[in-house]
Amino acid sequence: MKEPDVLPRSFYARDTIDVAKKLLGKVLVRDTPAGRISVRIVETEAYCGPRDKACHASRGRTERNGVMFGEPGHAYVYFIYGMYHCLNFVTERDGYPAAVLVRAGEPLEGVEAMRALRRKAKKPVDLTSGPGRLCMALGIDRALNGADVCRKGPLYVEDSEDAVFEVVSSKRIGVDYAGEYRDKPWRFYIKGSPFVSVRADKN
DNA sequence: GTCGTGATAGCCT
DNA sequence: GGCTATCACGACG
Numbered sequence: 605m606k607e608p609d610v611l612p613r614s615f616y617a618r619d620t621i622d623v624a625k626k627l628l629g630k631v632l633v634r635d636t637p638a639g640r641i642s643v644r645i646v647e648t649e650a651y652c653g654p655r656d657k658a659c660h661a662s663r664g665r666t667e668r669n670g671v672m673f674g675e676p677g678h679a680y681v682y683f684i685y686g687m688y689h690c691l692n693f694v695t696e697r698d699g700y701p702a703a704v705l706v707r708a709g710e711p712l713e714g715v716e717a718m719r720a721l722r723r724k725a726k727k728p729v730d731l732t733s734g735p736g737r738l739c740m741a742l743g744i745d746r747a748l749n750g751a752d753v754c755r756k757g758p759l760y761v762e763d764s765e766d767a768v769f770e771v772v773s774s775k776r777i778g779v780d781y782a783g784e785y786r787d788k789p790w791r792f793y794i795k796g797s798p799f800v801s802v803r804a805d806k807n
Numbered sequence: 808g809t810c811g812t813g814a815t816a817g818c819c820t
Numbered sequence: 821g822g823c824t825a826t827c828a829c830g831a832c833g
Contacts, residue, residue: 649825658825668818685826686815692825705825724828736826778825802827 608762613754616676620695620702624650625771625792627693631762632709634742641717641742643709643732644764647793647800649776651692653702658782661701672701677754681739681746688736689745693753693761707735707777707791710799718742734801770795777801 611630616623627645634641651659660669660682671680672694680692680703692703709732711718718731718741725731725741732738739745744759753760773789780786793800 651825660825663819666819682825683817685824686817688826690825707825734826740827776825781823782825 608764610755611677611753611761611763613675613677616693616695616754617697618695620650620652620704621790623693623695624648624704624790627704627706627761628771628792628794629764629767629769631712631764632706632742633760633762634714634744635756635758635760636717636743638717639714641714642712642762643738643742644712645706645708645761646710646797647706647708648791649705649707650790650792651703651705652790653696653700656702656782656788657785658776658779658788659702665701669701671750672703674698674750677752679744679748679751679753679759681744681749683746684736689739690735691739691742691744691748705735706738708733708793708799708801709738710797711741729798733799737801769797 627648630645632643632645654661661672665673675698676694678694680694692705694703696702711731721743722741731741748759751759771792772795774791775787776791
C-alpha cells in the first residue's frame with residue numbers, strides 16, 4: 605500500500621471556503637512520543653479574512669492571531685473560554701488573514717492514547733466531536749501554534765482516498781455577535797457522520 | 808433524551 | 821471590565 609501524501613502548501617493557498625470543504629475526509633495526524641494519533645476530519649468552519657466579523661483577524665493583527673497573517677499551511681491554535689484550545693489551518697496568500705477551524709473528527713488510529721488524554725469521554729463518539737474536545741484528545745495546545753502542517757512533524761494532514769460522501773453546509777457555531785456575518789453558511793460537515801459536534805443539527 | 812447554567816482565564820476595549 | 825470560534829454536569833421526565 606502506497607504511503608499517503610502530506611497535503612502541500614498549495615492546498616491551503618486558495619479560497620478559504622474551498623479549503624474548508626476539501627479538508628472534509630482528509631486525515632489529521634498527530635505524531636507524539638507516545639505514538640501516532642489520527643482522525644478523519646468530518647466538520648470544519650471557514651473564517652474568511654478581515655471583513656468577516658467572526659474572524660479573529662477582523663479586529664486587526666495582535667500577538668494572539670499573528671499566525672493567521674502569515675504563510676498558509678500553518679496551525680493557528682488559540683486558547684478560548686479559559687479552558688479550551690481550538691485548532692485552525694491558515695489559508696489564502698501570505699499576508700491575508702484567514703483560516704479554517706477544525707471542529708470534529710472521526711478517530712482512526714491511537715484511540716487508546718486519545719482516551720488517556722481525554723478521560724472524561726464516556727463514549728468513543730465523545731472523544732473528538734467538538735473543537736475543544738478534538739484538541740484535548742490530540743494533545744494540542746499553544747505549543748503547536750504556528751507549526752508547519754505541510755510536512756511530517758508533530759502535526760500534519762494526509763490526503764485520503766476519495767471516499768464518497770455528501771457535504772452539508774450550515775451557519776457557524778457561536779458567532780452570534782458577528783453582525784451580518786452571523787448567518788453565513790460557512791460551516792461544513794459530512795452528512796450522516798455520527799462524529800460531528802453535538803450542536804451539529806442546529807441550523 | 809433535552810435544557811439551562813456555571814466554570815475559568817486570556818484577550819481586547 | 822466585558823466578552824469569548826466550549827464543555828460538562830445536574831435537573832428534569
